[in-house]
Amino acid sequence: MTTAARAAALSARAAQPQADAIALENRHGAHNYHPLPVVLTRGKGVYLFDEDGRRYLDMMSAYSAVSFGHSHPELVAALTDQAGKLAITSRAFHTDRLGPFLELLCRMTGMDRALPMNSGAEAVETAIKAARKWAYKVKGVPEGQAHIIAAQGNFAGRTTTIVGFSTEAQYRDGFGPFAPGFSTVPFGDADALEAAITPNTAAFIVEPIQGEAGIVVPPAGYLKKVREICTKHNVLMICDEVQTGLGRTGRILACDHEGIRPDGLTLGKALGGGLLPVSAFLAREDVMAQFTPGDHGSTFGGNPLSAAVGEAALKLLEREQLARRAHDQGEYLMAQLGKLHHPAITDIRGKGLLVGVEIDPKFASARAVCEGLMAEGILSKDTHGTVVRFAPPLVIEREQIDFAVAAVQRVLKALESKAKVRETETV
Structure with missing residues (x-):
C-alpha cells in the first residue's frame, strides 16, 4: 500500500465515528437544524475539539452564550x-444564592428588579x-386591547407568540394562528415607530443590534x-439584549453605547456562563410590581445552581473587564477583516465582538464560506445564507483573531478559484 493510500485509509477510519454519530442523531432527532458536519466532544477556552482530537477556533460562542470561553475553571468550580x-428547590422556598445574584445583576445593569427564568425566549x-399587565393596570388601556410594537427583522425566540x-x-x-396585539415597524426608523404608536400601545420591543x-x-x-419617543407617549421601551448583553458589543449592555436606560430588559445566553441556561427579565419598579404571587413562575427559574453560576459569570465579567476587551x-477584528479587500465581501458590520461579514451571493453562499472555514479549523455559522457571523469568546487573543482572518482569506481565494473553474467548464 502506498503512503497516500495508507493516509487515505487512516483518514477514512478516523472519519467513521463522526459519521456514525451524525447518522444516529439524524435517525432519532428532529431535523430542525442543519449543523455543519462536525462532531464536537470537548471545549477549552476559545477552542473546540472533535472526536478525532482536531482543534477548532470557536468563532460562534453558541450565539454569544460562551462569552467566557469553554469550561472556564472559575465558572466550572462555581457549578x-x-x-x-x-x-433545585423551585421558588416555593428561599435559597441563599438567589438574592446575591439578583442584587449584582440589578447593580450592573442599572435596573430596579429582576425576574429570573431559563431561556431567552x-x-x-x-x-x-x-x-400587557402594566398597560391595563397603570396606563389604563382597555382590557384585551394592549398593543406591542416590534422591529422588522426581529428574533426573540421560537415560541408561538414570539414567531x-x-x-x-x-x-x-x-x-399559526398567532396571538393578536402585535405590529412591526422598520428597524432603525424612529419616525416609523412614533407613527405606529396608538393610545393602546404598551411597549416597543427592540434589539439594540439585530443578531439573527x-x-x-x-x-x-x-x-x-426611541427612548425619547417612548417616554413622550408613555410606552415601555424594552431592550432585548439576550444576544447583545453582558459585554458582547463592548459595553455591559448594547444600549449603553447611547447612554439610555430601557424600562425593561431581557438577558440570557452569557448569563449562564456557557454552562447552563439562565435568563432574566429586568424592569423598573412599577413595571415589575405588576407581578404578584401566582401570576408568573418557573420550576427551574432562579434555582440555586443557576444563581451561583450567574453570579460567578457577572463577577468574572466585571473583574476581568471583558466588555472593554470585547x-x-x-475593533481589531473588524479592521483586519477590512484589510482583506475581497470583492466577495460586500459589508463588514457590528460592534465589539459581534461582527457580520456580508458575502455576495453571486460569489458564494455564506454557508459555503463556513464549510471552508471548518476545513481550516474555524467554526462559525451563517445567517440567511448571506452573512457569516463572528462572535468568539470575549477572551480571544489577537493572534487567534489573526489566525481566523487568514483562514477567511484562504477560503475566499479557494472559492474564487473554484468559481473560475466552473466558468471555464461552462464556456
Whole structure:
C-alpha cells in the first residue's frame, strides 16, 4: 500500500465515528437544524475539539452564550461546588444564592428588579406579560386591547407568540394562528415607530443590534430617539439584549453605547456562563410590581445552581473587564477583516465582538464560506445564507483573531478559484 493510500485509509477510519454519530442523531432527532458536519466532544477556552482530537477556533460562542470561553475553571468550580450542595428547590422556598445574584445583576445593569427564568425566549415572554399587565393596570388601556410594537427583522425566540410577530416567513410557516396585539415597524426608523404608536400601545420591543437578521446595526442616535419617543407617549421601551448583553458589543449592555436606560430588559445566553441556561427579565419598579404571587413562575427559574453560576459569570465579567476587551478586540477584528479587500465581501458590520461579514451571493453562499472555514479549523455559522457571523469568546487573543482572518482569506481565494473553474467548464 502506498503512503497516500495508507493516509487515505487512516483518514477514512478516523472519519467513521463522526459519521456514525451524525447518522444516529439524524435517525432519532428532529431535523430542525442543519449543523455543519462536525462532531464536537470537548471545549477549552476559545477552542473546540472533535472526536478525532482536531482543534477548532470557536468563532460562534453558541450565539454569544460562551462569552467566557469553554469550561472556564472559575465558572466550572462555581457549578460543581453548588451542585454538590443544593441545585433545585423551585421558588416555593428561599435559597441563599438567589438574592446575591439578583442584587449584582440589578447593580450592573442599572435596573430596579429582576425576574429570573431559563431561556431567552422565556425572558421575552415574561416581558410581554409584564408590559400587557402594566398597560391595563397603570396606563389604563382597555382590557384585551394592549398593543406591542416590534422591529422588522426581529428574533426573540421560537415560541408561538414570539414567531407570531416575526417577519421571517419560515419562522411563521405552519405555526399559526398567532396571538393578536402585535405590529412591526422598520428597524432603525424612529419616525416609523412614533407613527405606529396608538393610545393602546404598551411597549416597543427592540434589539439594540439585530443578531439573527445578520448583525444589523441601526443608525447612530436611533436608540436615544426611541427612548425619547417612548417616554413622550408613555410606552415601555424594552431592550432585548439576550444576544447583545453582558459585554458582547463592548459595553455591559448594547444600549449603553447611547447612554439610555430601557424600562425593561431581557438577558440570557452569557448569563449562564456557557454552562447552563439562565435568563432574566429586568424592569423598573412599577413595571415589575405588576407581578404578584401566582401570576408568573418557573420550576427551574432562579434555582440555586443557576444563581451561583450567574453570579460567578457577572463577577468574572466585571473583574476581568471583558466588555472593554470585547471593544478592543472587536475593533481589531473588524479592521483586519477590512484589510482583506475581497470583492466577495460586500459589508463588514457590528460592534465589539459581534461582527457580520456580508458575502455576495453571486460569489458564494455564506454557508459555503463556513464549510471552508471548518476545513481550516474555524467554526462559525451563517445567517440567511448571506452573512457569516463572528462572535468568539470575549477572551480571544489577537493572534487567534489573526489566525481566523487568514483562514477567511484562504477560503475566499479557494472559492474564487473554484468559481473560475466552473466558468471555464461552462464556456
